[in-house]
Amino acid sequence: MGYRDYQERMTKIADISYAIALLSWDQETYMPEKGAAFRAQQIATLSTIAHGLATDNELGGILTDLNKSGSHSLPEKEKRNVARSLRDYSKQKKYSSEFVERLSKTASECFQAWQKAKTENRFALFAPLLATMVDLKKQEAELLGYEAHPYNALLDQYEPGATVAALDILFKDVREQLVKFVKQIAAAPKPEDAFMYKHYPKEKQWNFGLELLKQMHYDFEAGRQDISIHPFTTSFSALDVRVTTKILEDNLKSMIWSCIHEGGHGLYEQGLPTSEYGLPSGEAISLGIHESQSRLWENNVGRCLPYWKANYERLQKLYPENLGKVTLEQFYRAMNRVEPSFIRIEADELTYHFHILVRYDVEKKLIAGKIQVKELPEYWNSRYKEYLGIDVPSDDKGVLQDIHWSHGSFGYFPTYSLGSFYAAQFYHRANMEIKGLETLIEQGNLLPLLQWLREKIHKHGKFYTAEELCTQVTGEKLNFKYFMEYAKNKYGAIYNLKKEKV
Numbered sequence: 001m002g003y004r005d006y007q008e009r010m011t012k013i014a015d016i017s018y019a020i021a022l023l024s025w026d027q028e029t030y031m032p033e034k035g036a037a038f039r040a041q042q043i044a045t046l047s048t049i050a051h052g053l054a055t056d057n058e059l060g061g062i063l064t065d066l067n068k069s070g071s072h073s074l075p076e077k078e079k080r081n082v083a084r085s086l087r088d089y090s091k092q093k094k095y096s097s098e099f100v101e102r103l104s105k106t107a108s109e110c111f112q113a114w115q116k117a118k119t120e121n122r123f124a125l126f127a128p129l130l131a132t133m134v135d136l137k138k139q140e141a142e143l144l145g146y147e148a149h150p151y152n153a154l155l156d157q158y159e160p161g162a163t164v165a166a167l168d169i170l171f172k173d174v175r176e177q178l179v180k181f182v183k184q185i186a187a188a189p190k191p192e193d194a195f196m197y198k199h200y201p202k203e204k205q206w207n208f209g210l211e212l213l214k215q216m217h218y219d220f221e222a223g224r225q226d227i228s229i230h231p232f233t234t235s236f237s238a239l240d241v242r243v244t245t246k247i248l249e250d251n252l253k254s255m256i257w258s259c260i261h262e263g264g265h266g267l268y269e270q271g272l273p274t275s276e277y278g279l280p281s282g283e284a285i286s287l288g289i290h291e292s293q294s295r296l297w298e299n300n301v302g303r304c305l306p307y308w309k310a311n312y313e314r315l316q317k318l319y320p321e322n323l324g325k326v327t328l329e330q331f332y333r334a335m336n337r338v339e340p341s342f343i344r345i346e347a348d349e350l351t352y353h354f355h356i357l358v359r360y361d362v363e364k365k366l367i368a369g370k371i372q373v374k375e376l377p378e379y380w381n382s383r384y385k386e387y388l389g390i391d392v393p394s395d396d397k398g399v400l401q402d403i404h405w406s407h408g409s410f411g412y413f414p415t416y417s418l419g420s421f422y423a424a425q426f427y428h429r430a431n432m433e434i435k436g437l438e439t440l441i442e443q444g445n446l447l448p449l450l451q452w453l454r455e456k457i458h459k460h461g462k463f464y465t466a467e468e469l470c471t472q473v474t475g476e477k478l479n480f481k482y483f484m485e486y487a488k489n490k491y492g493a494i495y496n497l498k499k500e501k502v
């Protein structure tokens with residue numbers, strides 16, 4: 001008994017979890033249609049085994065002992081691993097098998113109702129199941145326990161340490177500063193972007209995407225890219241990290257920036273220490289920090305001018321008929337077109353956060369019982385009018401658009417915005433610490449930036465909390481001003497906004 005025993009048990013749990021991840025990856029990429037039913041059964045069986053190991057009383061005993069004695073004998077990293085695993089273990093133990101079953105049954109019914117409701121554009125079909133789901137989530141918050149606000153218990157599952165108190169401050173800044181700024185942008189003439197939607201044959205897009213990943217130093221000996229309906233990243237160890245992409249022949253933007261985005265997730269996973277396999281110190285910190293890595297590459301790097309100074313000519317040569325007459329400057333402005341729209345996943349990097357603001361506001365109020373499910377469409381539409389200045393034409397383009405609530409994922413959305421805000425703060429720091437960063441990017445040399453991220457963020461796994469990491473890397477806690485500064489500098493120039501007005 002001891003640390004080694006703990007580590008062996010965690011390794012086994014990881015082995016099973018990664019096997020599940022591999023089955024799921026296959027399900028989304030290559031599995032033939034008829035394989036679905038048995039595949040679901042195989043994943044369910046392995047999940048039950050993993051859950052059994054993770055909630056085993058003996059593991060609990062080992063963790064409790066190590067945690068008690070750890071304060072004297074264990075080195076800091078081991079001590080933190082034990083404390084985090086004990087926290088996870090105690091949480092898992094709070095769920096009765098009855099409750100888990102009810103949650104999973106409701107989720108599958110709720111998902112089906114959502115699909116039908118979205119297809120038929122009838123919120124009423126979804127509302128009763130969603131109300132049941134919200135009730136279960138309220139119960140879940142109670143059984144997990146929380147301070148100050150029940151929504152905190154749910155947030156903590158995706159972003160450990162995140163609270164309503166802290167997010168309220170962040171989103172207040174979004175509301176007060178970003179909404180005003182985007183209104184200024186909306187009043188300026190829009191960049192022309194019709195050439196992005198010409199015909200772009202698949203194969204050339206695929207090859208260009210692979211080149212971008214190589215340039216980022218995504219390791220193809222420890223990973224690969226495939227096609228899926230929704231792009232995602234998954235990992236079976238730091239030495240086998242899979243990314244997927246989606247190619248639309250009538251939309252060049254879709255592949256390029258989803259490829260860079262998933263590449264950023266992939267680099268984080270490939271940079272985690274292999275010696276810490278299965279332990280918290282070998283895992284990503286949180287969804288917000290994960291998303292900071294994908295968005296730093298996608299937006300701060302992948303939508304900046306120097307990056308395209310390095311890459312645009314090659315792209316232009318691939319599609320001379322579409323891009324031959326489009327200048328670098330025009331291409332850059334087109335990729336950064338800002339325009340309020342209904343659909344979150346199609347939003348630009350600024351208005352995106354209004355979509356999250358609405359969802360955060362709705363979730364918080366639902367869980368606190370301040371609004372009811374049946375009031376959602378009206379409430380949703382009024383928020384879109386206020387923040388984005390648009391009239392939602394129908395519920396399938398409004399409150400029914402996202403899958404998350406049907407799965408029971410309440411507390412997930414805010415991590416997307418956190419990701420962008422962390423990214424801006426990290427990138428600001430990288431720019432200070434890496435000499436001539438933008439010149440390096442202009443030369444297509446992305447290695448110094450990757451090495452900086454490896455050293456500052458990736459290699460630490462979950463040793464730090466998100467807040468500790470942010471302070472460690474940038475000297476202060478998460479601060480919205482870095483995102484706002486980035487937005488004003490970049491878009492102020494693109495849209496010719498007068499400095500004093502900004």
Ligand code: CO
Pocket residue numbers: 261265291294
């Ligand atoms: Co992502």
